[in-house]
Amino acid sequence: MHNYDYFVPTRLVFGRGRLGELSKYVSGRGKRVLITYGGGSIKKLGLYDRLRELLRDFEVFELSGIEPNPRIDSVRKGVEIVKRENIDFIVAAGGGSVIDCTKNIAAGACYDGDPWDLVMNPRLIGKHVPFFAVLTLSATGSEYDGSGVITNPATNEKNALMGEIFPEVSIMDPEYTFSVNAWQTAAGSADIMSHVFESYLVRDGNIFTDGICEAMLKTVIECTPKALKNPEDYEARAQLMMVSSFGCCGLPALGRTPSPWVCHGIEHEVSAFYDITHGAGLAILTPPLMRYSLSAETAPRFAQYGVRVFGLNPDNDVMANAEEAIRKTADFFKSIGLPATLREAGIPSDEHFGEMADHIIAHWFGDFKNALKPLGREDIIAILKDAL
Ligand code: NZQ
Ligand code: ZN
Secondary structure, eight states, X not given: OOOOOOOOOOXXXXXXXXXGGHHHHHTTSOSEEEEXXXXXXXXXXXXXXXXXXXXXXXEEEEEOOOOSSOBHHHHHHHHHHHHHTTOOEEEEEESHHHHHHHHHHHHHTTOSSOTHHHHHOXXXXXXXXXXXXXXXXXXXXXXXSSOEEEEETTTTEEEEXXXXXXXXXXXXXXXXXXXXXXXXXXXXXXXXXHHHHHHHSSSOOOHHHHHHHHHHHHHHHHHHHHHHHOTTOHHHHHHHHHHHHHHSSSGGGTTSOOOOOHHHHHHHHHHHHHOOOHXXXXXXXXXXXXHHHOOTTTHHHHHHHHHHHHOOOTTSOHHHHHHHHHHHHHHHHHHTTOOSSTTTTTOOOSTTHHHHHHHHHHHOSSOGGGSSSOOOHHHHHHHHHHHO
């Protein structure tokens, strides 16, 4: 059993009709609030009007138009508003992109320099302005973790903001995800699964978190087709929302070999160059990474995944089960409408693969040498080429 630290100070307020409780949590927190949101989905949902109504006694400022794969320029705009208007707290309404951007704004507002510095150097992260999240998309787990991901198009970088910038409260009403389209629903599910794989597919596991990871994977595999078939299936949406929070908060990793989050490290490079949907990128990269990591030594872990998640026969040959588990993973992603290759996602060639590998080695927080199969520059390029 490996040592671990686990700290998540966010209150999750989960369930139908619970948005009204936001008032109780923000009362006494000051008078000036910034609402942050994306391209308008919260207006179609009626969530925007409801928030304005709930916050009618406050002086409300807004930052809209936060992009999927949020850009550092949106963060800069937000920091400027918070500093100029003396904002007391922020309410982020949206998916991972809005919440991540808000984390950088919240910390950037308490920092004297450019907020991109905090992305490049987590030691510069100090205090942050308090913020609250209203989640509208089940995927990243940003509603229940302290970090974020920000893109700097000027330098082709999409880097993790690694801090303890937690929402105080995350309101999670699964009904707000009924309107998420099939593409984002599927991509969100692939993202949740990838968060679990990052913790599950490491050298040393343990009984408790093996079980947690397997339960999470089974939940996503069972509920995603239901949510795609009937977008208003409350139970399916609720289960996906529940797993989304716990997939990325550190819980699945307790006591296991610390993971360098290889698939995410590679996907962020692909997104930085080609701005693809995060979950789709992960779905494309996962089977090639699994195939590349498979060996006589690692096969038992993949075989266990196949037996416990896909119900493969435990009496089969271990390598055969491991290979079948990887095939079934690829088939599942295809069955929910996600692309299987980088070309399908519009990436024409291997032109930038070398730069991507170099950037990972120089800047990614995890050391790929600690992956299930240790990886260097040429290995990363080989995985990307297999995914092309
Ligand atoms: O911009 P709006 O209009 O809100 O539309 C969004 C956006 O176009 C739409 N959407 C969200 N909720 C909706 C909805 N449409 C209809 N109905 C709703 N209820 O969905 C689109 C995608 O939203 P986005 O927030 O980008 O998706 P997601 O939650 O998947 O976030 C992706 C970002 O999070 C980062 C990713 O890299 C990517 O930048 N990640 C953050 C992590 C974290 N903080 O811990 C971990 C993850 O691994 C991930 O890297
Ligand atoms: Zn992710």
